[in-house]
Structures are given as C-alpha cells and as structure tokens.
Amino acid sequence: xDWQQKWLALTSLSPRTSYLSTDVGGRWYIHLGGVEIGNxxxxxxxxxxxxxxxxxxxxxxxxxxxxxxSDEFIxxxxxxxxxxxxxxxxWADT
Numbered sequence: 001x002d003w004q005q006k007w008l009a010l011t012s013l014s015p016r017t018s019y020l021s022t023d024v025g026g027r028w029y030i031h032l033g034g035v036e037i038g039n040x041x042x043x044x045x046x047x048x049x050x051x052x053x054x055x056x057x058x059x060x061x062x063x064x065x066x067x068x069x070s071d072e073f074i075x076x077x078x079x080x081x082x083x084x085x086x087x088x089x090x091w092a093d094t
Contacts, residue, residue, distance in 0.1 A: 034077035
C-alpha cells in the first residue's frame with residue numbers, strides 16, 4: 001500500500017473526525033477522533049508526528065496497523081464493543 005491508501009484506511013476508522021494537520025512547531029500529525037489503542041486495561045490515543053504528511057501517515061500506520069502488540073487492539077469510542085486489528089487488507093474484528 002502507498003501512503004495515500006494508508007491514509008484512506010486510517011480515516012475509515014473515524015471518517016467524520018479524522019484530519020491531517022500541523023502542530024505549533026510545524027510537525028504534521030493525524031487526528032483520529034475516538035480511535036484508541038487498548039489492551040484490556042488501558043486505552044491510549046497514539047499520535048505520531050512527521051516532517052511531512054507522508055511521514056506522519058506512515059508512522060501512524062505503523063503504530064495502528066503493523067506494530068500492535070499481541071494483546072492490543074483498536075477501539076472506536078462510538079462502538080465500545082468493537083475491537084479491531086488490521087488483517088493485511090482490511091480492519092477486522094478480533
């Protein structure tokens with residue numbers, strides 16, 4: 001997948017509240033509203049930053065899709081019973 005396809009996959013988790021922006025220092029980041037990483041005990045919003053939109057998207061993709069630990073999952077706050085992971089071609093329930 002190229003970085004633009006990764007962007008579309010990430011924003012599909014929270015289509016109404018996802019956006020790409022810059023912080024005060026000019027670093028790019030992705031806001032995925034209501035999307036968190038959980039492990040059964042703790043929920044965190046992982047914000048990765050980059051020098052360009054592409055770098056921010058790639059870093060965020062790596063954290064949410066590729067580098068989840070075995071006990072972690074994606075949780076969308078609008079649907080608390082749903083836990084997702086990337087299965088290689090789509091977000092799938094765990």
